[in-house]
Amino acid sequence: MHYLLSVELDQSEGPPSEEELERSFSRVGPVNDRMKEQGVWVFAGGLLPYDSATVVRVENGSTTMTDGPFVETKEQLAGFWVIEVDDLDAALAWAVTCAEACETPIEVRPFDGLA
Known part of the structure; x- marks a missing residue:
């Protein structure tokens, strides 16, 4: 099963x-290497800060595009891993490793089976 491990970062504190x-790269690199060695790695990536985002909405046939998300939260998606493991317990074990490496919360979400 595929899981998204998303890195949640408080971007209100600046870059x-x-x-x-x-320091972060030196901790995350070995985690990436272990994921690849153990065959769970599918894809990973870091994201630019939230203010680089564009939100696209289609409502009643009309499309609007606005700069940045409009979310009432300090934590924003900063990066992610997509992994393939047998079950949620295995995904959570990797999330602990990732949270330790990133020193940030990691949200774990299973894909809906269509991935």
């Missing part, structure tokens, strides 16, 4: 420093 990024 991380170069030192913080380097």
Whole structure:
């Protein structure tokens, strides 16, 4: 089964420093390597800050595009992994490893079976 492990980051505090990024990469790289070695890796990626997003809406046949999300929260999606594991317990175990590496919350969501 495929699971999305999404990295939730408090982006209200501004972007991380170069030192913080380097430290994060040094912790996340080995996690990525282990996922690949164990055959659970499907895809992963980091995202630019939320203010780089564009929201597309279609309502009553009319399309609107607005800059940035309009979400009442400090935490935003900052990156993700897509993994393929046998069950939720295995996905949660990887989420613990990812949360330790990223030092941020990780949301775990199963795909609907169509992935």
